[in-house]
Amino acid sequence: xxxxxxxxxxxxxxxxxxxxxxxxxxxxxxxAILAAPDLDGIVGILHKSWYGSRLPEHLLIQPDASTxxxxxxxxxxxxxxxxxxxxxxxxxxxxxxxxFRYQLNNLxxxxxxxxxxxxxxxxxxxxxxxxxxNPHWVDLVQSQSIPVVVDRLAKSWYGSMLRxxxxxxxxxxxxxxxxxxxxxxxxTHLIDLINRLRGADYADATAFLGTWIDSKNLLWAYxxxxxxxxxxxxxxNFTLQRGLRVNAAVVRDIAMGAPxxxxxxxxxxxxxxxxxxxxxxxxQAKLPQLELLLERALFSxxxxxxxxxxxxxATILAYMFLLDYEVRDLIAVIxxxxxxxxxxxxxxxxxxxxxx
Amino acid sequence: xxxxxxxxxxNLFIDEDAIQAVVLTLAGLGTLHxxxxxxxxRPNQFHWESIGSTYADQERRLRELLDLxxxxxxxxxxxxxxxxxxDHTFTSQLLAEVRPILDNWRxxxxxxxxxxxxxxxxxxxLRLLKPLDVQVEWLMxxxxxRLRVGTIPTNNLERIQTSLFRIPFxxxxxxxxxxxxxxxxxxTSTYVPxxxxxxxxxFFQPITLPDNESGSPAEVLAHAEQQLRxxxxxxxxxxxxxxxLSERWGKRLKQAYHHVRACRSLAETIQRLPLQGRIYVIAxxxxxxxxxxLIDAVQDVTHGKAVIEVLEPDSRRHTVPTQLHNxxxxxxxxxxxxxxxxxGYDEIDPTLIVGLTFLVMYGVMFGDVGHGLLLTMAGLGLxxxxxxxxxxxxxxxxxGLSSTFFGFCYGTVLGMPxxxxxxxxxxxxxxxxxxxxxxxxxxxxxIGFALYVYTHWRNRNWQNVLLDRNGIAGLAxxxxxxxxxxxxxxxxxxxxxxxxxxxxxxxxxxxxxxxRRWIHExxxxxxxxxxxxxxxxxxxxxxxxxxxxxxxxSFVRLGAFAVAHEGLSRVVLLIADLSxxxxxLTMLLGTVFVVGFExxxxxxxxxxxxxxxxxxxxxRGDGRAFKPLQIRANDQV
Numbered sequence: 001x002x003x004x005x006x007x008x009x010x011x012x013x014x015x016x017x018x019x020x021x022x023x024x025x026x027x028x029x030x031x032a033i034l035a036a037p038d039l040d041g042i043v044g045i046l047h048k049s050w051y052g053s054r055l056p057e058h059l060l061i062q063p064d065a066s067t068x069x070x071x072x073x074x075x076x077x078x079x080x081x082x083x084x085x086x087x088x089x090x091x092x093x094x095x096x097x098x099x100f101r102y103q104l105n106n107l108x109x110x111x112x113x114x115x116x117x118x119x120x121x122x123x124x125x126x127x128x129x130x131x132x133x134n135p136h137w138v139d140l141v142q143s144q145s146i147p148v149v150v151d152r153l154a155k156s157w158y159g160s161m162l163r164x165x166x167x168x169x170x171x172x173x174x175x176x177x178x179x180x181x182x183x184x185x186x187x188t189h190l191i192d193l194i195n196r197l198r199g200a201d202y203a204d205a206t207a208f209l210g211t212w213i214d215s216k217n218l219l220w221a222y223x224x225x226x227x228x229x230x231x232x233x234x235x236x237n238f239t240l241q242r243g244l245r246v247n248a249a250v251v252r253d254i255a256m257g258a259p260x261x262x263x264x265x266x267x268x269x270x271x272x273x274x275x276x277x278x279x280x281x282x283x284q285a286k287l288p289q290l291e292l293l294l295e296r297a298l299f300s301x302x303x304x305x306x307x308x309x310x311x312x313x314a315t316i317l318a319y320m321f322l323l324d325y326e327v328r329d330l331i332a333v334i335x336x337x338x339x340x341x342x343x344x345x346x347x348x349x350x351x352x353x354x355x356x
Numbered sequence: 357x358x359x360x361x362x363x364x365x366x367n368l369f370i371d372e373d374a375i376q377a378v379v380l381t382l383a384g385l386g387t388l389h390x391x392x393x394x395x396x397x398r399p400n401q402f403h404w405e406s407i408g409s410t411y412a413d414q415e416r417r418l419r420e421l422l423d424l425x426x427x428x429x430x431x432x433x434x435x436x437x438x439x440x441x442x443d444h445t446f447t448s449q450l451l452a453e454v455r456p457i458l459d460n461w462r463x464x465x466x467x468x469x470x471x472x473x474x475x476x477x478x479x480x481x482l483r484l485l486k487p488l489d490v491q492v493e494w495l496m497x498x499x500x501x502r503l504r505v506g507t508i509p510t511n512n513l514e515r516i517q518t519s520l521f522r523i524p525f526x527x528x529x530x531x532x533x534x535x536x537x538x539x540x541x542x543x544t545s546t547y548v549p550x551x552x553x554x555x556x557x558x559f560f561q562p563i564t565l566p567d568n569e570s571g572s573p574a575e576v577l578a579h580a581e582q583q584l585r586x587x588x589x590x591x592x593x594x595x596x597x598x599x600x601l602s603e604r605w606g607k608r609l610k611q612a613y614h615h616v617r618a619c620r621s622l623a624e625t626i627q628r629l630p631l632q633g634r635i636y637v638i639a640x641x642x643x644x645x646x647x648x649x650l651i652d653a654v655q656d657v658t659h660g661k662a663v664i665e666v667l668e669p670d671s672r673r674h675t676v677p678t679q680l681h682n683x684x685x686x687x688x689x690x691x692x693x694x695x696x697x698x699x700g701y702d703e704i705d706p707t708l709i710v711g712l713t714f715l716v717m718y719g720v721m722f723g724d725v726g727h728g729l730l731l732t733m734a735g736l737g738l739x740x741x742x743x744x745x746x747x748x749x750x751x752x753x754x755x756g757l758s759s760t761f762f763g764f765c766y767g768t769v770l771g772m773p774x775x776x777x778x779x780x781x782x783x784x785x786x787x788x789x790x791x792x793x794x795x796x797x798x799x800x801x802x803i804g805f806a807l808y809v810y811t812h813w814r815n816r817n818w819q820n821v822l823l824d825r826n827g828i829a830g831l832a833x834x835x836x837x838x839x840x841x842x843x844x845x846x847x848x849x850x851x852x853x854x855x856x857x858x859x860x861x862x863x864x865x866x867x868x869x870x871x872r873r874w875i876h877e878x879x880x881x882x883x884x885x886x887x888x889x890x891x892x893x894x895x896x897x898x899x900x901x902x903x904x905x906x907x908x909x910s911f912v913r914l915g916a917f918a919v920a921h922e923g924l925s926r927v928v929l930l931i932a933d934l935s936x937x938x939x940x941l942t943m944l945l946g947t948v949f950v951v952g953f954e955x956x957x958x959x960x961x962x963x964x965x966x967x968x969x970x971x972x973x974x975x976r977g978d979g980r981a982f983k984p985l986q987i988r989a990n991d992q993v
Contacts, residue, residue, distance in 0.1 A: 142416055151466065160535070164509040164559040177559065233554035236519035237512075248518050
């Protein structure tokens with residue numbers, strides 16, 4: 001009975017997601033992209049894929065990395081909205097909120113641009129699909145200062161997050177408190193949504209999003225500790241205290257100097273392929289590598305779940321991650337090619353196993 | 357009145373130098389509906405694109421300022437003496453003048469609100485300390501302990517308590533306001549730096565005593581309360597200042613806003629026009645009766661240099677826009693038609709017929725003098741209220757009058773048989789009223805046939821006139837079935853003759869496609885095979901006959917609702933009688949229910965009969981509304 005209910009709830013969204021999944025780049029596509037000698041070649045291949053409809057025509061004549069990346073991100077943001085249209089209730093709220101992080105990035109772009117006094121046109125050009133959200137970020141860009149932006153957002157969720165941090169921003173003249181407030185608010189709400197799920201939905205959400213949130217929390221804690229040399233109290237206040245596995249107790253250990261490998265081993269034990277490589281790396285290289293390993297673990301999980309759970313929340317979450325990672329990998333390839341790197345050099349930074 | 361406005365299709369060829377003047381003239385006249393193919397964005401119009409985006413930017417800024425002053429953006433007339441190439445400079449000057457003033461006002465409001473918040477928390481803090489018999493400055497300068505007083509976001513209370521795991525501390529939350537909590541945090545002097553950093557990291561806002569403040573908490577509290585009152589009165593002054601600013605700048609800002617909005621829309625209109633060399637082409641439709649006015653105005657503004665091509669509208673090439681032209685009294689009935697669909701240019705405008713039939717059907721179903729007069733008064737009230745629903749008031753009022761008229765026919769007032777019935781009492785003559793409404797339905801269906809025949813006869817579509825199920829063949833079949841059926845029932849006609857007669861129009865209907873092909877191609881055969889066609893034709897004829905019966909019987913609901921209305925009103929009276937002293941209240945609530953709820957249901961049923969049983973017979977409603985290029989108050993061009 002539960003299975004039937006589950007199937008009924010996810011049949012429409014699951015079908016749509018399966019159709020969307022079929023459009024993700026295939027292994028031969030990736031092989032061709034990695035083999036492409038320059039940006040021209042990459043644009044040519046992408047133009048024939050489903051990204052093609054979103055690529056500006058002039059890219060074919062005059063390829064330019066930043067325009068191409070912007071176009072890919074636009075495609076990502078538009079497509080990532082599609083799965084939640086056919087969902088209902090908390091699963092819909094969860095997927096919608098997951099998508100919402102792209103809009104949060106737009107707000108951060110606005111805040112950063114204004115803080116560094118960038119001209120409105122420059123900020124506007126950097127926004128990704130700003131018209132998909134209310135308020136329209138383009139309108140906000142015209143505001144004269146960050147306090148005015150916060151004032152204009154007063155009645156929205158953004159305003160409720162930013163308002164408490166505004167005084168700190170004024171005193172420190174740093175954008176960090178504002179971004180921190182947004183991030184903590186965003187992930188706290190995401191955890192609340194996960195906790196509102198039941199049964200298989202909860203298990204799926206914790207498998208994907210729990211790991212994702214935990215990895216972010218862990219990396220934040222280590223960065224604050226290693227790079228910013230913050231006090232343990234500040235680290236605890238700047239991270240999520242109610243993460244799923246990386247909770248206040250784990251963050252406290254990190255803040256007090258617990259070694260990275262020990263903490264990672266305790267949390268994920270042997271579920272993190274390549275974990276043993278961390279031991280051989282110098283201290284400063286461990287965090288970026290761990291980040292990559294965690295993302296690869298999520299990628300593998302998404303790949304595994306794709307055929308196994310056709311009528312579950314896992315299908316939709318898997319697609320959201322696969323799509324996001326595909327675009328990020330494409331951007332990595334584009335940037336790598338811009339630096340003149342070889343396919344092997346680039347592959348070392350890709351999240352998915354793209355090369356044949 | 358029965359047909360939409362006649363249109364001319366025109367193409368205006370305008371020199372680049374005159375385009376702005378011509379577009380302004382056209383927008384001022386409000387007589388030209390620009391063709392869709394002229395409304396596609398053109399990439400080569402950088403000049404007008406740039407002007408359009410300048411105005412769009414100014415529009416956004418002005419809207420922001422109007423919002424700040426709490427002014428709405430509606431109900432302003434836009435002057436037609438626009439100069440799109442120049443006017444933005446005046447708006448820029450206005451913005452340069454007003455914006456700093458309003459920004460200062462906003463900053464001051466924000467600072468005062470912040471001071472007010474601080475003062476509020478300070479007084480709350482001192483109220484807690486009031487019972488203590490100590491000097492406040494002692495509290496702030498303790499030897500062994502250090503006290504921090506301030507506010508934190510309420511959500512962060514748990515967070516700070518979790519994070520302070522290394523030091524001894526006390527945190528006392530005391531007062532919540534606007535998502536923040538006033539806290540007293542204390543630790544020993546050794547750990548003060550840790551406490552301070554931790555507090556700072558959860559967005560702590562310290563509250564400090566005003567400089568040189570000393571004395572008992574009660575004394576300091578009195579002073580703090582004075583400060584709170586000062587901040588409150590300053591905030592009130594600032595709000596009044598907004599009123600003054602609105603009075604001073606509001607009108608100019610609103611005018612500028614609508615001016616800019618119109619300029620932006622016109623610039624975007626020009627941007628979309630096709631441009632060949634130096635010549636712009638404006639293609640569109642103009643009502644015949646205003647054609648000469650448009651030509652004169654365009655030639656006047658271009659000094660006779662505009663080239664104008666006039667064509668007869670051809671519905672086969674384009675969807676010609678439809679402008680209904682009904683007398684004022686019928687205008688409020690137009691939505692009954694347009695809600696279903698805008699009449700096509702070559703269709704008849706059924707507003708008058710729909711208006712009349714709507715009122716008659718509504719009155720029949722809701723006939724009651726008292727209820728009708730209440731509805732009429734509601735319509736009058738709606739008219740006087742002048743709100744967004746006011747345009748519904750003539751319809752409501754007329755429906756009320758129709759109900760009143762049929763109320764006299766039925767002799768009922770608020771469900772009570774107080775008057776002599778001019779016609780009959782529905783509950784006493786149920787069969788009569790049901791048969792009468794069936795007959796009325798048959799009349800309406802025949803009007804539908806007639807309108808279909810008229811529409812297609814007007815468009816010289818003879819095959820539809822003769823062979824369509826809603827044309828003469830269909831009408832003949834309907835009458836043979838209905839009239840012949842009655843004749844057979846009364847024994848006036850033999851069943852064989854009846855069936856034989858019915859076979860004639862049935863055969864015509866069944867063979868309409870081969871007949872059409874014979875007329876056009878001289879080949880008497882259907883598009884598909886005969887076998888396939890025969891099966892299809894059989895089911896079509898079957899469906900046609902069923903629909904005739906269904907359509908006719910559908911009108912029985914007119915009589916049924918008339919009976920139900922009287923019955924329901926009597927139930928209200930009965931319950932009111934049983935309610936004793938509260939009878940008047942029951943009567944009042946019951947009447948509100950009958951007028952509000954049943955009145956609405958009857959309205960829906962009437963529309964259903966109009967749309968499904970009547971419109972379906974003759975009306976396509978696939979036209980496009982005439983939307984002229986026009987500068988309108990509070991809206992786009």
